[in-house]
Amino acid sequence: MSFYVIPTPDQASIPVRSGGAFPVRRVYCIGRNYAAHAVEMGHDPDREPPFFFQKNPDNLTSDGTFPYPSQSSDVHHEVELLIALKSGGRDIPVEQALEHIWGYAPCLDMTRRDLQGTAKKMGRPWEIGKAFEASAPTGPLESVAEVGHLDQGRISLQINGDTRQSGDLNQMIWKAPEMIAYLSRYFELAAGDVILTGTPAGVGPVDKGDVIDVEIDGLLPLQVKVT
Ligand code: MN
Numbered sequence: 001m002s003f004y005v006i007p008t009p010d011q012a013s014i015p016v017r018s019g020g021a022f023p024v025r026r027v028y029c030i031g032r033n034y035a036a037h038a039v040e041m042g043h044d045p046d047r048e049p050p051f052f053f054q055k056n057p058d059n060l061t062s063d064g065t066f067p068y069p070s071q072s073s074d075v076h077h078e079v080e081l082l083i084a085l086k087s088g089g090r091d092i093p094v095e096q097a098l099e100h101i102w103g104y105a106p107c108l109d110m111t112r113r114d115l116q117g118t119a120k121k122m123g124r125p126w127e128i129g130k131a132f133e134a135s136a137p138t139g140p141l142e143s144v145a146e147v148g149h150l151d152q153g154r155i156s157l158q159i160n161g162d163t164r165q166s167g168d169l170n171q172m173i174w175k176a177p178e179m180i181a182y183l184s185r186y187f188e189l190a191a192g193d194v195i196l197t198g199t200p201a202g203v204g205p206v207d208k209g210d211v212i213d214v215e216i217d218g219l220l221p222l223q224v225k226v227t
Contacts, residue, residue, distance in 0.1 A: 012057035013173070014084065014194075017140040017220060021104065022084050024057040026194030027136065028183055029109055033198025034171050040201050050174045050182055053126045055109075055196070059135045065227045068208050069132050072112035077156035077206050078199035079165050079214050081150060082107035083176055084141055093174030100189070103200060104150050106139035106214045106222040109194075109196050113170030113205070136196070139214065149158035152173065153199060153217025159210050167200025176200075 001031070002008070014020035030052055032038040035045035088103035116129025152170040156163060174182070179195055193212060204213065206226050214222040 010058070011210045012060055013032065014060060014082075014138050014141045015062050019143045022141050024060055025190055025196055027055040027057055027060065027192075027194050027196070028052050028187075029032045029055060029064050030075070030174060030179055031172050034200045035173060036167070036171070036201035037199055037203065038173075041201070043086045045062060045069065045173070047173055049185060050179065052183065053130055053187055055136055058202040059131060059133065060107075060138045060194075061134045061136070062138050062140070064137075064207070065106070066110060066212070066224050067134055067227050069112060069135070070111075071141075072114055072152045074110045074112070074114040075206055076113045076156060076203045077159070077164070077212055078106045078109040078203050079155060080109050080196045080199050081155060081169060081184055081216055082138060082141075083179075083195040083197060085180070085189060085191060085193045085195075087185065087191050090184055090188050092181050092184040094117040094181040094197055097180035100180060101144055101149065101176065102197065103140040103141045103143040103174050104147060104216075104219060105193050106216045106219050107196055108137045108212065108222075108224060109199060110135045110137070110198075111203075122135070137222065140220055142219055147218050149176070150218050151217070156214070157202070158213040159206065161213075164204055166203035171200065172197060
C-alpha cells in the first residue's frame with residue numbers, strides 16, 4: 001500500500017537535449033515584455049512594473065503537437081524563451097540572479113485570446129485563457145553549461161513557412177535577472193521553477209493543421225503541429 005490515497009500524478013518535466021529531463025515545479029509567465037507587443041495589445045510600452053500570471057506545470061508538453069483547445073475560436077501563438085531554474089530563494093539580488101538559471105528552451109504561450117479578452121474586460125483572472133491543457137509546447141531544454149546565457153539573438157515564429165513573429169531577445173523590457181529578482185520578492189523561487197519571458201510583436205491565430213516553427217538563436221528549433 002502506498003502512502004498516498006490515490007495514484008500519484010506524473011511529475012511534469014521538460015526533456016533535456018543532452019539527456020534526461022528537467023522536473024517542473026511552477027510556471028511563471030510575464031505579460032507584455034516586448035514594447036512592440038505591448039503596443040499591438042493596446043498598452044503603453046513604458047516601463048511599468050512587470051506583472052506575471054501562471055500556467056500549470058502539466059501544461060508544458062513536448063510531443064510536437066498542440067491539440068486545438070475547447071471553448072475557443074481564437075487561439076493565438078506567442079513565441080517565448082523559457083528560463084529553467086536550478087535553485088531559488090527569496091529576495092534574490094539582480095546581480096546574483098543568473099546563478100540560479102539551469103538552462104533555456106524555446107516555448108509557446110498558447111492563448112485562448114477570446115476568453116482572455118473577456119476576462120480582461122470583466123476584471124477576472126486569466127487562467128481560462130492561458131492555463132489550459134497543452135498550452136505550452138516546449139522544445140528541448142539546453143543547459144547554461146552548453147549554450148551560455150541567452151540575452152540577445154533572434155527569436156522568431158513561422159506558421160506554415162510564413163514569418164509571423166520576429167524580434168530579438170535584447171528587446172525584452174525586463175531582463176532575465178530582473179524577472180528572477182522581482183518574482184523572488186513576491187514568491188519563494190525554487191529548483192524546478194520556470195519562467196516564460198514574454199513574446200515579441202506579431203501574435204495571431206492558429207488553425208488546425210498549421211505547422212508552427214519556432215527559432216531562437218543558440219537553441220534547437222521547435223516544431224509544433226496544431227491538431
Ligand atoms: Mn505570453
